[in-house]
Amino acid sequence: MADERAERIAEFIGPLRVKPGSKVNLRRDFDPRYRAGMRKRDGIELLRTGVSLLAEYQERLAAQNTYGVLLCLQALDAGGKDGTIRHVMSGVNPQGVRVSSFKVPSTEELDHDYLWRYACRLPGRGEIGIFNRSHYEEVLVVRVHPENLVRQKLPDEAGGPGLWDRRYREINNWERYLTDNGFKVVKIFLNLSKEEQRIRFMKRIDLPERNWKFSAADVRERRRWDDYQHAFSEMLSATSTKWAPWYVVPADRKWFARICAAAVLAHTLMDIDPQYPEVGKQARKDLLAAKRELEHEAPAGAPADPYASRHPTADRAADGNDTPAADGRASGTGRPTKKKRG
Structure with a gap:
């Protein structure tokens, strides 16, 4: 203990x-x-x-x-x-x-x-x-x-x-x-x-x-x-x-x-000293896939992930790394941004 x-x-x-x-x-x-x-x-x-x-x-x-x-x-x-x-x-x-x-x-x-x-x-x-x-x-x-x-x-x-x-x-x-x-x-x-x-x-x-x-x-x-x-x-x-x-x-x-x-x-x-269970790799992938789908459903102007927008470290933990998501989203503070062409 x-x-x-x-x-x-x-x-x-x-x-x-x-x-x-x-x-x-x-x-x-x-x-x-x-x-x-x-x-x-x-x-x-x-x-x-x-x-x-x-x-x-x-x-x-x-x-x-x-x-x-x-x-x-x-x-x-x-x-x-x-x-x-x-x-x-x-x-x-x-x-x-x-x-x-x-x-x-x-x-x-x-x-x-x-x-x-x-x-x-x-x-x-x-x-x-x-x-x-x-x-x-x-x-x-x-x-x-x-x-x-x-x-x-x-x-x-x-x-x-x-x-x-x-x-x-x-x-x-x-x-x-x-x-x-x-x-x-x-x-x-x-x-x-x-x-x-x-x-x-x-x-x-x-x-x-x-x-x-x-x-x-x-x-x-x-x-x-x-x-x-x-x-x-x-x-x-x-x-x-x-x-x-x-x-x-x-x-x-x-x-x-x-x-x-x-x-x-x-x-x-x-x-x-009980511990929260850790999910496996496949379960983690399923969680992230569900997360992305829910983020895309966010209304215009609303945070894609309301909780992560207030707790940035929680968002990084969910992604399994310490860097912002690769889709251009800034730590759950808005909808994913579209890449410019050309």
């Missing part, structure tokens, strides 16, 4: 990355209120820069059509997943992004292996896929509520001791398989404090327009806070790998969480 911006971004997100092989204690190792000494008013401009970078690299990703990117977002209720997606992806082409949310599995989904429904929603080449909750629900919610295993109809030998270690291994292998086939996996955990979750729940109750976002089930899940903290710590320890690392993003300040998420995704795209 020659781009200096990539180096600055890598330095910024370094403290958020879970080192592969490390033993994570979420309460001890990551502060939900961390903000890297940044102020909110400075963060607004940084977020704009991050969104602009994402738009630039997403276009190149789609044009190259070789790699795909899967962004997995995990958080407790009110962690800010929806807002992060909305703000971070605000500047990208929606045709190249697909967001999938995973709720309680359907009967059809339960008739397959636990990774099947996630595999069905993977992005294609040139696309960014976002999982709002992801396959990690299978080692989080299912672990905190083991009664869900009954609904998965596992054979006797598939349950019991070693189940979670086996699922960690299977998920790591699946993500390695995706990476080896050109699909980068980037994983963000929005780390929310218990008090900030309480505040956000209260806001959802107090504001009528937010009531729809609140469910009594949210409070029931909150009672299992310690169980979830343990499950998250185990998950981060076991599944942050060199090919698919976890980033723990402080989520108590929404503006900072969005900057971090944009930086992590931008870093992934810049690491891929």
